[in-house]
Amino acid sequence: MIEVIDKEIKKFLSSIDNINKENLDAILQKFSITISDNLNKGHLTTNVCMIAASILKANPNELAINLKNKLQGIGAFEDVQAAGPGFINITLYRKDFTSTIKTINEEKESYGKSNLGKGQKIQIEFVSANPTGPLHVGHGRGAAYGDAIGRILQATGSFVEKEYYVNDAGRQIDILTASVILKLAKKDINNYFPENAYKGKYIEEIGTKINKTIKLKYDVKSLTKSIPKDPEEEIDQVIANLKSLDNESWVLVKDFSLKEIVESIKNDLNIFNVDFDNWFNESSLGDINQESSEISSSINKLKADGQAYEKDGAIWLNTDISGDDKHRVLIRDNGRTTYFASDVAYHKNKIERGFDKLINVWGADHHGYIKRIEASLEALGSNRNKLIVKLVQFANLFKDGEKVKMSTRSGEFFTLKDLIEDIGADAARFYYLSKQADQHLDFDLDLAKSDSKENIFYYIQYAHARIVSLEEKFVANYPSAGKDVKSIESNSYNECDKLIHEISRYPDVVKKSASSLQPHLIIYYLRDLSQLLHSYYNDNHVLSESEENMKAIVQCLSSVRQVISNGLNLLGISPMNKM
């Protein structure tokens, strides 16, 4: 029906006196036909007259009355009204209005999918936490968000590849390795342990696992020889000493620890129902000392193109183009590359893989980093508009009304795994996604477990479970009853109208969620739909209706259930059939 209206509107607009192509295109781009926000405004609404009025400097109400007459004239609608400041409200014939039920029961899990993305190739890089310890609750939010937008973009017609960038090279990994060795050798070295080493329990656990396969021979004297006071310098010196004292063990422990931690991260993500198509190792970019490595070739290219230059013994990238406050170092004066240099090479690699769009999901503390990456994309001959950086703000956890402390210093923190064990993966995902990603989130653990209406997660699940149970009872009582929506279609039963109206909005919600990269829109939609379901359920006793009505109602409620299920699936949450 929307197509019919769309066609009529275009006809109407081109018939307006003195309209030129430019204005026409502007109107066509801006106006919308939407499901009305309330049934008393009819089924469909368009704002086209107000858009046209502002562009053409005309009177919106006059346009509305003219368009209203045109639409009424074609006889395809039960009623057309011009209302308010210039809206057109359209009431469909009942058969058209109720056709959504049939559509959903036919399309099932495909209902809501679209071709909005037109088959573009999108890469989403998210989580990418350093493999130096378990994922914590901050990472969980990025994981839930990246995975959800992946599902939503996929459902709206894009090809999505989800990737985790593993920082398996560099100083952090050296510190990890040193931490494991020091814990392992603690008896021989009088429990010497630098302040800046990693202290978590998992460090000792890794040590215990590797203990059987390795013999370490360190003594405190040679290890702590010429150790500086400064904590940063201290850890670096310890690393250097460990490497020179026993490089064989160093490499062994390093490889083992890295493998252990990456495995544990994969496990955590797995129980969180987040899966990646690709794990990209920073180490695969190679080393600056290797002539042909990706990191060397990307820096060489930047130099050759005059984008990178030498100053004060370091190699810098000119980042002026993106408005960054200063140029950034790629290679330090000591010859080592920066983290940024790896990232430049990594993004060059991404570009070469031919994505139409790159989405990076980063912790909000990285926002100062955006401009330099944008600049590097331009410097590499790509376009910075290809990159969309979505920042995810930190989540504060609250338990028993108190903020849960998350200090990584002491090595004690609330991990993602702890959270999942506490409230379950689905509830955790739900609450992570319940607010826009770039805003601070207060995550109330007690609420997530509570059994009140305030807990929207269960409120929505409850709606789903109620329908499932009703369907089962209906099938048990009337095993031979077929599918039939006649009594709803013919208006002999109209108690479900609000539900029908709401489920017909769903495809628009998914599209809006995809184009704005905001999964939380789906959550609020599902809450509203569930509210209508609970209200209907309370006021109407389905199983005491006539068989004719029951058949139609069950069809209608099945489509509501389908929509709830589809919506939850886009968020990576499994619907519950029983509670």
Add this chain to the structure above:
RNA sequence: GCGCCUGUAGCUCAGCUGGAUAGAGCAACUGCCUUCUAAGCAGUGGGUCAGGAGUUCGAAUCUCUUCAGGCGCGCCA
């Protein structure tokens, strides 16, 4: 100092590519379980959308500004 995010009912938040009377839940007060799951429903009260100025036929929504809070600003990663 610069950058990003935020300020909507007592509390937690929706609504923000401008549109029809600003919405939920909680808390307070009233009702509804001998019938399909009360983890539910119905109702009442509660708002200068932080303050100010501007753009517009129309601003919670856009611009500027003030105030308040959070975070970030390395040749760290």
